[in-house]
Amino acid sequence: MPMNAPAFPLEALAPIDQRPDRDSFTISDLCAEFSVTPRALRFYEDEGLIGPERRGTTRIYSHRDRARLAWILRGKRVGFSLAEIREMIDLYDVGDGRSTQKQFTLERCLERIELLENQKRDIDAHITELQQFVDLLKSSD
Amino acid sequence: MPMNAPAFPLEALAPIDQRPDRDSFTISDLCAEFSVTPRALRFYEDEGLIGPERRGTTRIYSHRDRARLAWILRGKRVGFSLAEIREMIDLYDVGDGRSTQKQFTLERCLERIELLENQKRDIDAHITELQQFVDLLKSSD
DNA sequence: CCTTCCCCTTACGTGAACGTCAATCAAATT
DNA sequence: AATTTGATTGACGTTCACGTAAGGGGAAGG
Incomplete structure (x- = not known):
């Protein structure tokens, strides 16, 4: 489980709004920013999804950890399980040659991409149906 | 919980491939067609998501039930919980004036639609990142 | 010094969404 | 008539993604 020095660092791929003002974050920083609980972050760590440094026993999150978290949460929002997300993260970390x-x-x-595009189709279908229903509601006044 | 005669029948909104060859389906018909287990369908019924007729004790699924199931499963694929899906289905059934x-x-x-569009954005972001990673892998040969 | 925070770990609890027997029944087949 | 096939209802088990105490450490402030 190579948690350190990924071959293709996530922040290069996920340039979510940078925050050059700080260069490390506490657990409650990230919790506040991303609206998750400390319990969740520690759980993700137990599951091998993030690996922040420690100052003593306290977790110190880097920019890369923050970007990784953003990735994780977005993965969740689009319906992936933590296991699947870890699998995807691991893919980034195998650039060993x-x-x-x-x-x-x-x-x-490529499999993942296809899966995501299927999901997009599902979502579009869902949206158009809801939209049609909305139109129907509006027209029945 | 008005399970019968929805004001805006789902099959009018969800014209998934019609099957005029048959006009009712058994539980294993639908299980085979949609790759779900009988247990799942009965569970959905317990949760008030479908309400097939009974011939004696055996469930008989109509075209509407089938369309409703398709809707449910797609809802699941895009990440909704069964409770949320039931809520959405109920919305269709309140055309009482x-x-x-x-x-x-x-x-x-409208809330739902916005939520779905946010999800689409997440998916697009996910796809482009994966695509960039794929390109990076390909170029490093 | 004592309290107040914020952090930590360990461990058990929980809700959602089924899976998995077990026992039963009815219709269809041999 | 006996068996196979497919349906049913409980009832209990399971996995995931955390929630929720319970107990404790260290630094900062009154």
Whole structure:
């Protein structure tokens, strides 16, 4: 479980609003910013999704940890389980040069993309149906 | 819980591939078609999401039930809980003319639509990031 | 010094969404 | 007539994603 120095750091891919004003965050910082509980963050850590440093026993979250968290939460919002999210994160961390590994990673990524595009279609269908119903409600006045 | 004769029947809104060849379905028909277990369908019934007729004790699913099931499963795929899905289904069933009710329903629908569009944005972001990663993998050969 | 925060860990509890027997029944097949 | 097939209803088990005490450490303020 290579939690340190990912080959393709997430913040390079997920340039969510940078915050150069600070360069580390406490657990309650991130909890406030992303509206999650400390319990949740510690749970994600237990599950191997984040690995913040420690000053003594206290967790210190870097910008990369913050970007990783953003990724995790968005993954959740689009319906992935934590296990699936970890799997996807791990994909980013395998850039070790082994080309068979790379091939495997690539295929999994393409699978994911297709899955997400199916979801988009589902969502679009859902939206248009709701929209039609809304129109029907409005027209029946 | 008005399970019968919805004001705005779902099959009018969800014209999933019609099947005029049959006009009722058994539980295992639908299980096979939608890849769910009987247990799941009975659970949905316990939760008030579907209400098929009975021939004796055996469940008989109509086209409307089938369309309703398709709606439920798609709702699940886009991340809604069964409780939320039931809530949405109930919205379709309140076309009783009370205009305050209608107003409420309309607002909830618009909320749902916005929520779904946010999800679409999340998915798009997810896709572009994965795509960038894929490109990066491909280019590093 | 004592209290107030904020952090930590360990551990058990919980709600959602089913899975998994177990026992039963009715219709269809051999 | 006996068996197989597919349906039913409980009732209990399970996994996921945390919630909720319960107990404790360390630093800052009155």
